[in-house]
Amino acid sequence: MTMTLETPAVLEAVLYATDLDAAEHFYGEGLGLSKITRHANRHVFFRCDGAVLLIFNPEETRRLDQNPEFIHGTDGQGHVCFAATEDQLVAWKERFEAFGIDLEAEFVWPNGARSLYVRDPAGNSVEFAEPGLWFSDDR
Amino acid sequence: MTMTLETPAVLEAVLYATDLDAAEHFYGEGLGLSKITRHANRHVFFRCDGAVLLIFNPEETRRLDQNPEFIHGTDGQGHVCFAATEDQLVAWKERFEAFGIDLEAEFVWPNGARSLYVRDPAGNSVEFAEPGLWFSDDR
Numbered sequence A, B: 001m002t003m004t005l006e007t008p009a010v011l012e013a014v015l016y017a018t019d020l021d022a023a024e025h026f027y028g029e030g031l032g033l034s035k036i037t038r039h040a041n042r043h044v045f046f047r048c049d050g051a052v053l054l055i056f057n058p059e060e061t062r063r064l065d066q067n068p069e070f071i072h073g074t075d076g077q078g079h080v081c082f083a084a085t086e087d088q089l090v091a092w093k094e095r096f097e098a099f100g101i102d103l104e105a106e107f108v109w110p111n112g113a114r115s116l117y118v119r120d121p122a123g124n125s126v127e128f129a130e131p132g133l134w135f136s137d138d139r
Helices: A020-030 A086-099 B020-030 B086-099
Strands: A010-016 A034-039 A043-047 A052-056 A073-077 A079-083 A105-108 A114-119 A125-129 B010-016 B034-039 B043-047 B052-056 B073-077 B079-083 B105-108 B114-119 B125-129
Touching (some): A010 A073, A010 B010, A010 B125, A020 A034, A020 A052, A020 A086, B010 B073, B020 B086, B086 B125
Parallel strands (some): A010 A052, B079 B125
Antiparallel strands (some): A010 B079, A043 A052, A073 B073, A079 B010, B043 B052, B105 B114
């Protein structure tokens, strides 16, 4: 080893959706994320704080006529969670209501952290949770 | 709106694997991530820097006998990307070699950022990329 590997940060979280227009509308207009790029019917990427959310159409990313390392794709309902403080959770609920996004559930974890759950148009589970769910220093 | 919503950070990135033992070995022993918890054959969670990587067995998380908001699960090859500096990429390659993880590809993006690609035992695409791929200030 030339150096000690530190615990890596997550740079890209990924979800899949066959209807990219609906995904772009939900994450861009609905959640208000800033779009980085959209490529035809293959993908739409959004900027998060310190990381990015990549939404791929699995029908395109599973194609074999591309570099092998770029081949991936899933069917079914994925999951992602965004960090939100207690105050931000209140604001997210207001945003969901303003945008007509059904709040699927509110949940309080055993350690007291709160989560909100909604579904994106592809059925992916999108959670907003207090960072204290995982990090005791609330960072 | 009671407050302006800021761009949220990613708190949880998610992959799926039906063989959790293999996933636990790969991410824990192979990549050296610190395990947070393992619950039977349902999930194994790992700590990253400022976020967590959740590996779920979709055969369990799709079960209907749980809170509806906890139902998700995908089949196929997902994707996640970890941040790594240029020096760390070299160290990751050494780690892959030491652990017998095949390097699927090295890729240089148009903006000069470098990526490494490996596959986890479930076939998920695991990338390590310089943060400059997405963030011009390299944070």
